[in-house]
Amino acid sequence: MSILLALLAPVLGALVYGFERIVRARMQRRKGPPLLQPFYDMAKLLDKRLVMVHALHVSLGVVHFILLWVAVAMLFLGGHLLLILFVHLFALLALVMAGYSVRSPYSHVGANRELLALLAYEPVLILVATGFYLTTGSFYVEEILTQSPKLGPLWMCFLALLLVIPIKLKKSPFDALEAHQEIVGGVEIEYSGAFYEVLYMAKMVEYLFVYGLVWLFAGDSWLLGLVLVSLVFLLVNAVDNATARVRIDHLLRIVALGGLGLATLNLIGVSL
Amino acid sequence: MSPIWLLLLPLVAAAGVRYGTRPLGVIGVFWLLSSLIAMTLQEALIGIHASWLDWPIALADVGLLLFFAYVGRNEGDVRVFGLAIVQMLLFVLIELFGAHAEGATFLIDDASRMMLFIVNVVGGAIVYYAHAYMRFEQGDAKRFLIYLLLFIAVMNAIAMSNHLMHFFFFFELTTLFSYLLIRYRLDETAKANALRALWMNQIGGIALLIAALVASSSFDTLYLDALTQHAGGAAVMIAVFVALGAMIKGAAMPFQSWLLGAMVAPTPVSAILHSATMVKLAPFMVLKIAALLHVSFAGALISLFSMAVFVYASFLALSKTSLKEILGLSTIALLALMVSLAATGEERAREIVLMLILFHALSKALLFLVAGVLEKHFHLKDIEDMAGLIYQAPRSVALLVFGFLSLSVPPFGLLLGKLFALIFLAQMMQEQSWALALLLLAALGSTLLALLYFRLLSHLLSRSGERAAMAHETIGWGFGVPIAALSLLSVVLSLGYFYDAFGLGALLATLALLVVSALTLRSFAKVERVKEYACGERAPFVGALAYYTLSEAYTAKFIQGFGLFFGLIALAGVLS
Numbered sequence: 128m129s130i131l132l133a134l135l136a137p138v139l140g141a142l143v144y145g146f147e148r149i150v151r152a153r154m155q156r157r158k159g160p161p162l163l164q165p166f167y168d169m170a171k172l173l174d175k176r177l178v179m180v181h182a183l184h185v186s187l188g189v190v191h192f193i194l195l196w197v198a199v200a201m202l203f204l205g206g207h208l209l210l211i212l213f214v215h216l217f218a219l220l221a222l223v224m225a226g227y228s229v230r231s232p233y234s235h236v237g238a239n240r241e242l243l244a245l246l247a248y249e250p251v252l253i254l255v256a257t258g259f260y261l262t263t264g265s266f267y268v269e270e271i272l273t274q275s276p277k278l279g280p281l282w283m284c285f286l287a288l289l290l291v292i293p294i295k296l297k298k299s300p301f302d303a304l305e306a307h308q309e310i311v312g313g314v315e316i317e318y319s320g321a322f323y324e325v326l327y328m329a330k331m332v333e334y335l336f337v338y339g340l341v342w343l344f345a346g347d348s349w350l351l352g353l354v355l356v357s358l359v360f361l362l363v364n365a366v367d368n369a370t371a372r373v374r375i376d377h378l379l380r381i382v383a384l385g386g387l388g389l390a391t392l393n394l395i396g397v398s399l
Numbered sequence: 400m401s402p403i404w405l406l407l408l409p410l411v412a413a414a415g416v417r418y419g420t421r422p423l424g425v426i427g428v429f430w431l432l433s434s435l436i437a438m439t440l441q442e443a444l445i446g447i448h449a450s451w452l453d454w455p456i457a458l459a460d461v462g463l464l465l466f467f468a469y470v471g472r473n474e475g476d477v478r479v480f481g482l483a484i485v486q487m488l489l490f491v492l493i494e495l496f497g498a499h500a501e502g503a504t505f506l507i508d509d510a511s512r513m514m515l516f517i518v519n520v521v522g523g524a525i526v527y528y529a530h531a532y533m534r535f536e537q538g539d540a541k542r543f544l545i546y547l548l549l550f551i552a553v554m555n556a557i558a559m560s561n562h563l564m565h566f567f568f569f570f571e572l573t574t575l576f577s578y579l580l581i582r583y584r585l586d587e588t589a590k591a592n593a594l595r596a597l598w599m600n601q602i603g604g605i606a607l608l609i610a611a612l613v614a615s616s617s618f619d620t621l622y623l624d625a626l627t628q629h630a631g632g633a634a635v636m637i638a639v640f641v642a643l644g645a646m647i648k649g650a651a652m653p654f655q656s657w658l659l660g661a662m663v664a665p666t667p668v669s670a671i672l673h674s675a676t677m678v679k680l681a682p683f684m685v686l687k688i689a690a691l692l693h694v695s696f697a698g699a700l701i702s703l704f705s706m707a708v709f710v711y712a713s714f715l716a717l718s719k720t721s722l723k724e725i726l727g728l729s730t731i732a733l734l735a736l737m738v739s740l741a742a743t744g745e746e747r748a749r750e751i752v753l754m755l756i757l758f759h760a761l762s763k764a765l766l767f768l769v770a771g772v773l774e775k776h777f778h779l780k781d782i783e784d785m786a787g788l789i790y791q792a793p794r795s796v797a798l799l800v801f802g803f804l805s806l807s808v809p810p811f812g813l814l815l816g817k818l819f820a821l822i823f824l825a826q827m828m829q830e831q832s833w834a835l836a837l838l839l840l841a842a843l844g845s846t847l848l849a850l851l852y853f854r855l856l857s858h859l860l861s862r863s864g865e866r867a868a869m870a871h872e873t874i875g876w877g878f879g880v881p882i883a884a885l886s887l888l889s890v891v892l893s894l895g896y897f898y899d900a901f902g903l904g905a906l907l908a909t910l911a912l913l914v915v916s917a918l919t920l921r922s923f924a925k926v927e928r929v930k931e932y933a934c935g936e937r938a939p940f941v942g943a944l945a946y947y948t949l950s951e952a953y954t955a956k957f958i959q960g961f962g963l964f965f966g967l968i969a970l971a972g973v974l975s
Contacts (some may be wrong), residue, residue, distance in 0.1 A: 180931055182923040183860060189919045193912065217808055218410055220853045227857030231931040239945045240859065242850055249849075253842040257825045266822065393636055393841060397833040 133200035140331030141165040143338070151364050165331065172327070175320035180229045184245045185322045187225035188336040192329040194218035199332050202339045205269025208256040212249075217239065218329075219245055237313020240304045240375045247382040252340075254390035257341065258284040268343065270299030278355070284392035285344050287386040292359065296383065297330075297335045299369040300383070303375040370399040400561060402440055402507055403447070405515060408433045413545045418830065422544060423530050423877075429548070430523030437519040438461030440512050443767025446503030448630040452565070452891025453665060457494065459677020460568045463575065464490060470578070476594050482601040489608040493564065498615040506561035510686040511754045512795050513681065517760040520888065521675045522551045524881035528768050535663055535775045543583065547671060550576045554676055557965055558683070563611045563621040570607060570644070572934035573677050574600040577776035580668040581661050592660030599657040603647035606969075610640035627690045627722050632975045634697075638691035642701050643965070649734040650710045652961035658731060662723040666771030669723060674730045674763035682737035682752050693744030695970040699833060704964050705739035706840040708732070711957060715849035717854070718948035722782050725765065725855065729806075731950035732848060733759050733813075739837065740820055745827065751819050754896060758805075765957035766802035768882050769795060772874060794874060796859055798882060805889050807852045810897040810909045812889075818843050819900075854945075 132139065132370050145162040152159025161167075180184045198215040201207075219241060226238025258281045260266050263274045271277070278285060293301040305313045338356050345352035373381070412429035415952065416422040464487050471480025506516070508780035526547045557569035574597060582593035611801075614621055617633040626637060650658035661673050672678070685701075692698030701899055709732050716728035737755050740748040773779045779788070789796040806809045824841055827834040874882070898906045949957070 139928075176927070177926045178929045179923065182920055182928065184924070185923050185926070186916065186920040190916045194913065197912065209818060213809065213814070213818060216849065220849065223853055224857045228860045229931050230860075232859075233934070234931070235861075242854065246846055250839070250842040250845040253821065254839065256829070257821075257838060258823045261828065266406060311934060312933075351767070364626065385837070390855055391835070394835050394838075398828050398835060 129203045129205070136196055136199045136203070136332050136335055137328045140328070140335050141169075142335075143334045144331045147334075147360070147364060149307055150361070151227055151368065154368050155362060159211040165327070167323055168327065170354070171323050172324040173371055175309050177320050177322075179319075179322060180317050181373075183213070184225050184317060185325075187221045187228065188318055188322055188326055188329075191225065192325045194221060195329050195332045195336065197376070199336050199339065202268060202336065205267060208259060208268060209253070210255060211268070216245070216249060222329075222345075229317045231317055233311045233316045234314055237316070238307060241314060243293050243375055243379050244301075244304055244382075244391045247379045249380065249384065251287050251291055251386035254387065254394060255281075255284045255288055258390065258394055258397060261394065271343055272347060272355040274346045276351050278344045278346065278350050278351070280397055281344060282395060283389040285395075287389040287393070288340060288383050289359065289362070290386045290389075291367065292337050292341075292363055294378070296377050297374075298361065298363055298374045300366070300370040301378050302372055319322055321362050354367055402436070402515070402555075404436055404843070405433055405555040408436075409548045409555070413552075415476075416541060416544050416548065422541065423527070425750040426523075426527050426530060426544070426548075430519075430527055433519040433551075434523055437512075437515045440507060440666040442680070446507075446561070447559075448501075449504040449506040450501065452504055453562070454536065456568050459562070460490065460571070461487075463568070463571055463823040466575070467571075468596075468599070470597065470901055472752050474590070474594055478595060479601065480596040482598055482605065486601065486604055486608060487859060489605065491611060493608065493611050493615055493675070496612070496615045498619050498621045500618075500620035500622065500625060502564070502620065502625055503560040503561050507559055509749075510683055510753065511925070513559045513756055514958050515555060517556065517679065517757060518551060518554040518676050519886065520557060521760045521764045522554065522581070522671055524884050525667050525671040525675065525764060525768070526551070526706070528670075528771070528878060529665075531664065531718075531875060532667050532771055532775065536875075538583065538585075541548075543665070546576060546580055547667065548777055550580075550671065550677075551771055561623050563607070563614055563623060563626070566623070567604060567607045567611060571601075571604050571650070571679070573648075573672075575602065577661065577672055577677070579670060581664045582666065586663075588660075592663055595660055596657040598807050599647060599654050602654075603644040604646035606640045606647070606876055610637045610644070613640070614789055615635050623687055624709065627688060630691075632718065634691050635975040636972045637696050638688040638969060639697045640703070641688045641694070641975070642738070643969060644679040645684035645733075646701075646705065646738060646965070648684070649738060650731045650739070651681075651705065651735055651965070652711060652731075653965055655712065655728075655731055657726050659724060662721070662727055666767055668772060669727070670764050670767035670771070672766055673727060675760045675927060676876055678730065678734055678774075679756050679760060681734050682741050682756055684750060685738050685741040686749060689741050689742070689744040689749065692742050696832070697742055697968065697975050698742050699831075700964075700968050700971050701742040702739045702837055703737040703840075704743065704961070704968060706837050706844070707964070708735035708961065709739065709844040710840050711961070713844050713851060713955075714947070716851050718946050720946075721782050721783050722773075722785070723767075723782060725782070725851070726770065727871070729848060729851060730759075730763060732844065736817075736820070736841070736844065738840075740823070743827065743834075743837075745823070747823050748820075750821060751816055754812055755816040755820075758889070758896075761885055761892070762802055762811075762813060764802065764891065765882060765885045766799065768878065769798045769802055772882075772898075773799070776874075782858060786858055789859055790796055794846065797873075798886070799915060800856060800859060801886060803852045803856050805886075805893070810893055810906065812893040812896045815893075815896055815900060817841075823846070849922075908958050 145165050149159040195218040198211050201211045223238045223241045227236045260272050262277045262280050263271050298306050341356050341359050342352045345355050410423050415425035423772045464483055467483035471483055471487035517705055533543055553572045555567050569874050578593045578597045581596055582589045597648050612634055614626055616636050647654050658673050662669055719725045738751045741752045744936040779785055806813050824834050923967055
């Protein structure tokens with residue numbers, strides 16, 4: 128089961144993404160695209176003429192996608208949480224290198240913002256993982272999921288994760304990384320056709336990664352897991368619809384101070 | 400083979416370089432032999448009794464301190480002179496007290512074996528490289544090579560020493576070599592920086608002397624293995640002062656300027672002294688006395704201080720443009736990480752620190768050697784000028800990229816070491832909750848370092864300037880052999896470490912991933928190319944690196960803060 132989930136991660140991610148577009152549209156009293164829109168997009172993108180700026184740039188994009196997939200697969204297969212975070216970090220860093228490797232100011236600005244955001248949320252994620260270790264005695268997802276829900280003792284870590292999620296999913300108010308109206312998608316700008324599809328899929332896999340982390344707080348309770356993921360899903364989209372973008376330096380300050388502060392307080396509480 | 404050969408071989412090689420006609424051959428044979436001996440040191444604990452060495456070393460010590468005083472007077476530096484006098488007074492006091500217990504003069508434990516490995520294998524590679532490098536330099540190349548070989552002998556001696564006063568003597572000898580090698584180019588900055596390195600490290604020497612004074616007066620022994628058996632306030636004080644000396648050698652924050660200043664020396668000096676071997680004395684010395692710091696207030700302070708240095712040095716490196724300076728600061732950062740872990744005194748931390756020492760030495764030596772090639776072949780020192788260098792000098796840049804990757808991605812050992820360090824700190828938190836502060840800082844510092852390395856890598860890959868490919872890019876055997884050897888070692892040892900930690904399946908999966916990534920690059924070679932999209936604007940694109948820095952007032956305050964903290968540790972040591 129979990130192997131199947133891991134293998135089908137991009138497809139699953141696409142479904143989640145398609146569903147999200149409908150939910151977001153309904154919140155705005157629109158009808159929204161069909162559920163399978165991401166697949167129609169894929170068909171269209173694959174049909175386009177294949178062009179690129181240079182080989183290294185597209186390769187790094189592919190590496191980004193593969194590493195993200197690996198991270199999600201490790202998450203589904205019950206791997207070591209810190210290792211998963213490290214693989215995820217490298218996936219993002221590959222994208223950053225890609226962003227810097229082309230001669231486009233938008234791409235450079237985007238890559239730079241990716242780096243800054245990484246600086247803000249990576250320590251938060253490490254602390255959240257440590258929170259799981261302190262409460263369950265293991266870094267292994269497999270083990271964490273066999274224990275009782277840890278949302279109670281780790282509720283501040285959960286809030287810290289909530290601060291990080293909009294960055295990962297490129298949602299307002301923390302979407303300065305790609306900021307379409309401002310820097311035209313940031314690192315994504317120079318990808319097109321099939322290569323953009325790869326990046327598109329990477330984005331969808333990221334959905335699974337993020338909601339997988341949310342699921343961890345439910346431990347062995349499927350019901351709580353479903354409730355948590357649904358609530359976070361609705362909350363993230365509602366906030367996305369209701370807020371304006373904050374500047375990257377504010378993002379850094381809010382997430383680094385707020386997230387780190389919450390997670391640290393939580394860990395102090397847990398370890399005392 | 401007896402480890403004593405490791406003391407003799409470099410001396411023989413130095414004589415061979417001085418009087419022989421084929422210095423490169425001599426160095427090559429020396430490198431091979433001493434590496435073999437260092438690698439085959441089997442027994443975990445070897446003790447060698449040679450107490451007849453005490454007097455000659457004490458005499459040589461007096462000579463050395465007199466020389467320091469002479470340098471201070473001659474160069475008109477009051478600090479060097481004054482510190483040499485203080486050292487002499489302390490030295491006389493210790494000799495008056497005298498310690499009467501007997502013990503092993505040389506003792507080889509796991510930490511010593513690791514030091515001997517990197518000193519001979521990595522150090523040998525650097526000496527080999529230095530031969531080729533010195534053809535580009537003015538001045539007496541032979542003397543330079545002899546200094547390096549003698550320095551290796553000294554490092555081998557200090558790695559084996561078990562007697563605190565011998566330890567002090569060899570420690571001061573490394574300071575002397577630092578001084579001589581930094582001022583090798585003999586211009587104004589070189590001389591000034593050499594003097595600064597001298598007086599700062601003399602303070603480290605004084606810390607060691609205070610430790611020795613306490614040891615001989617409270618326990619009547621100067622043998623490290625005997626000292627670590629003791630417990631209580633005086634024992635902790637000894638450990639704290641040894642650690643203070645170590646942290647100065649490792650250029651921890653208020654003393655960072657000596658190591659950064661040392662970058663004026665020829666590149667092999669930076670490689671051998673200031674990244675690969677000598678500064679590794681910092682974690683090495685702390686490991687030697689770590690048992691005494693276990694669950695002590697002073698030990699906790701040292702750990703916290705060093706972890707803060709780890710974060711701050713990583714951050715500071717984000718504002719620098721000179722490649723050597725960046726490498727220097729990241730060395731300070733990682734040394735501080737090692738010291739911090741070592742000072743917890745936990746057994747599990749010890750293994751992690753040893754692995755960090757090993758993999759850091761390999762990667763940093765490699766990076767400095769490649770930096771030297773770039774400097775000599777392309778006259779490049781500043782990373783701003785290296786934008787898109789990969790299209791001009793693919794081989795050299797590929798090596799540089801490899802060096803940075805070996806510092807930062809799986810399956811390389813350094814990253815695994817950092818990962819295990821985080822896991823270790825989380826485990827430590829279960830017993831000692833203050834370790835949360837260490838974990839927080841470690842997570843922050845690791846992220847900052849990743850940011851630093853990838854920012855540099857990105858810059859090397861970026862196509863922000865037009866460059867024509869070079870017609871001939873040759874690295875040459877003199878540079879190529881040691882660089883290849885270090886790269887190979889780094890790969891092989893990392894794979895071994897990875898296999899040890901995660902098993903064959905994970906190793907194969909990682910390798911497959913690397914191969915696939917490499918293949919994707921090839922498969923896209925024939926795709927049609929287009930220019931970047933500039934939203935209709937026609938302004939020329941000038942790529943630039945982003946720098947992150949604090950204002951000068953804050954920087955000064957931070958350094959002062961670290962100075963205060965350093966003093967606080969000394970105070971905690973005295974009071975314990």
